[in-house]
Amino acid sequence: MAQKQIVAYLGPRSSYSHQAALDCFDPEAFEFHPQVTIADIFSAVQTRSTTYGVVPFENSTNGSVVFTLDLFCDRDGLFSDVQVVSEAYLDVHHCLLGLPRPAPLSPANVTKIYSHPQAFGQCEKFLTKHLKGVERVDVSSTSKAAEIVKREPGAVAIASRIASEVHGLDILAPNIEDSPDNTTRFLVLSTGEAQESNYDGGERRDKTLIGFTIDHARPGALCDSLRVFKDHGLNLTSIASRPSRVTPWNYIFFVEFSGHKEEDGVKKAVKEMADYCLGYRVWGSFRDRQKR
Amino acid sequence: MAQKQIVAYLGPRSSYSHQAALDCFDPEAFEFHPQVTIADIFSAVQTRSTTYGVVPFENSTNGSVVFTLDLFCDRDGLFSDVQVVSEAYLDVHHCLLGLPRPAPLSPANVTKIYSHPQAFGQCEKFLTKHLKGVERVDVSSTSKAAEIVKREPGAVAIASRIASEVHGLDILAPNIEDSPDNTTRFLVLSTGEAQESNYDGGERRDKTLIGFTIDHARPGALCDSLRVFKDHGLNLTSIASRPSRVTPWNYIFFVEFSGHKEEDGVKKAVKEMADYCLGYRVWGSFRDRQKR
Structure with a gap:
């Protein structure tokens, strides 16, 4: 059996990038490797240690992902072989996750909120209404936020529904994003002329x-x-x-x-x-x- | 004696916004009031509880301040009377601040780095070289970061030189910004037709x-x-x-x-x-x- 091709995504497991990678590539035919940073994905593609890399590019509520744009700036000429070969749209539904708690949700009984900066930006209305003034801690991914909260009673995380399953957390509030049609657009990177997957038979633009x-x-x-x-x-x-x-x-x-x-x-x-x-x-x- | 006019800026005291406000307005003639968020500055101008508001708009290394741009979007029509009446450029020099420490700076002996997201973005090279992998905690201002670090041995803050004096912290590393010509551009808001201050006599554009x-x-x-x-x-x-x-x-x-x-x-x-x-x-x- 031929070795499976690799798809790199922004980890850890259960991140939105992971979900986007699974939507783009057949899990039967590809291996999925989490990376710590978006820069690591660009590097992995450039050095051919992965065939594909999935990077978040833009969110319909919160705008450009500046970390990704800065890598496309390629100011040091590190990614000369990297090409964009595909794009993917993922509907994003953020949930407020935490350990089971008896008290209702209020600033008085939540110590900290962990999430990725983009997720904070996408849930401003909910946070202003329900958790105004609570300290926000910026971590590298929404999955990481869920992982931390698993060990920190009193704290909550903004993360995906999948993250609640992976980390065994309660969903304290579902779909807390400002915009009900909150979508993140991902770009798929590769060095070769990659084939399009999931061709849907529609008119091609x-x-x-x-x-x-x-x-x-x-x-x-x-x-x-x-x-x-x-x-x-x-x-x-x-x-x-x-x-x-x-x-x-x-x-x-x-x-x-x-x-x-x-x-x-x-x-x-x-x-x-x-x-x-x-x-x-x-x-x-x-x-x-x-x-x- | 006439009551002094008020200038609102993004606090707390000793922030870069404070410095910009002091550069724009004569401390003898104006009172300077710190605000908690950039939205508070827009509100204070709209409601006439301040004559002027100084908001960060763009940084020469890290790009647009999206929080400010989002307020200029004024999606809810809250700031209909707010106008931009002036701009100011402030040279930004970030320092790494902390309590006095015997050990040299390394990821092994720094527990956390506190700062504002924009400041993290402006010091990537230094952080990658000297403090790779250390947890970063996003707080509302660089001054706030210094304030926290004052009470948390082992942690460090990225903040201004002024903040080291205000909070009595050591400068562990001066001028750690990626770009030596790191400049933040501020806009001055008001509702009236404000007069230009500090007219330098040069050709007006x-x-x-x-x-x-x-x-x-x-x-x-x-x-x-x-x-x-x-x-x-x-x-x-x-x-x-x-x-x-x-x-x-x-x-x-x-x-x-x-x-x-x-x-x-x-x-x-x-x-x-x-x-x-x-x-x-x-x-x-x-x-x-x-x-x-």
């Missing part, structure tokens, strides 16, 4: 992720860069930016647009865009899986 | 902050919105976005551009832009204080 820097001294440079997409009939589906860290108030922009990098219109747009940019990198093309 | 939403179903809508600035010779100086939280993957965009809202070119650009937007709000015009 592609999109492409590109990162670029512009000359800020040149008026209209950003506008000119973006106009080439419009000129070629390519719709922008997202735009984000991070500091370049070379010069203050200079940025690396990330844009996604409709179309595949092998299409003529996209090739022309990218070629024209290069005239307005100091540098750019096409991170890959992949099927658009957004539900409409 | 203004910029204007606008927030807007576009119809994502319309191809090229973002590009069209941005093009009007170029058409009127107005250079974009920043762009950022946050989820609209109305529909997933729809965004509220924030753009700053050269020019004052009372100038003809700006008025025309904004009027044309309105054709491409679902909605927009001009947050104010203020002198561009960026050092060049």
Whole structure:
């Protein structure tokens, strides 16, 4: 029997990234390896110690995952072979988890709340209403938060329903996210030309992720860069930016647009865009899986 | 003697926001009131319980302050009278603070690191090199971190030099920020047409902050919105976005551009832009204080 290919995800087990990886890849055909940080996933893909890596990219309530964007900045040139080959959308339902407790939930009888910063950001309304003023402790994942709370009576965690099962915690409040249609978008990384999994037979639409820097001294440079997409009939589906860290108030922009990098219109747009940019990198093309 | 006007800033005392407020306003002429959250500053300005509010907006290493951007989204219409009247740039130097300790700094003899999430983001290189794997605890401000560490031997804080004096802590390592030119940009909020303070006599350049939403179903809508600035010779100086939280993957965009809202070119650009937007709000015009 052939050795199974590996999928790296942001661990520990029972994280939302784990769930997304299981949704993207057949558990019968792949092995799933948790990683400690998003940077570890990028490294594992670059060094070929994994075939695929699943990284959180954006949340519909809380916006870009800046840790992931910073890795796409690749300021030290560590991930030159990494490509984006697919995307996945996961409906996120956060729960408040804790050890069984007799008293009702109130700031007076909760000592601390553990979670990932993104999860805190997605449950602000619930926390303001029910647990205002309680100390928040930022940990590396929602699973980790559940693990800690298992050993700390009085503390609670914001984590997934799956985490309550894995760690044997009570669900003190289900679905506490601000937005009922809270969705996290993941990108799948690889070095090769990976095959699409889970092809659903629908009409195929592609999109492409590109990162670029512009000359800020040149008026209209950003506008000119973006106009080439419009000129070629390519719709922008997202735009984000991070500091370049070379010069203050200079940025690396990330844009996604409709179309595949092998299409003529996209090739022309990218070629024209290069005239307005100091540098750019096409991170890959992949099927658009957004539900409409 | 007339009552002093109030300046609200993100507390507690000795925070970077406090420093920025002191840089912007004459301590002889104003009273400085710390606030617990950035939302409290917006509220205090809206309700006229303060004349001015100083809020962190963007850091040259770590990017946008999303808490502040989310308040500018004003999704619940709470801050309809708030305007941006000025900006300020503060050089940020983070220090590692702790109680006096005999042992050298290593992951083995540091129990926890307390700081604000933005400060963690700005010291990644130092932390990876010297304190890899040590638990990080996210607190509401760097001053708060110093305050906690004062009572917790073994723990350390990332905070300002001023915080070491206020809380009587040792500076275990000075200037640990990734970027030596680490700068935070603050915006000054008010409801009235506030006067510029600290006018330096130099040539005046203004910029204007606008927030807007576009119809994502319309191809090229973002590009069209941005093009009007170029058409009127107005250079974009920043762009950022946050989820609209109305529909997933729809965004509220924030753009700053050269020019004052009372100038003809700006008025025309904004009027044309309105054709491409679902909605927009001009947050104010203020002198561009960026050092060049």
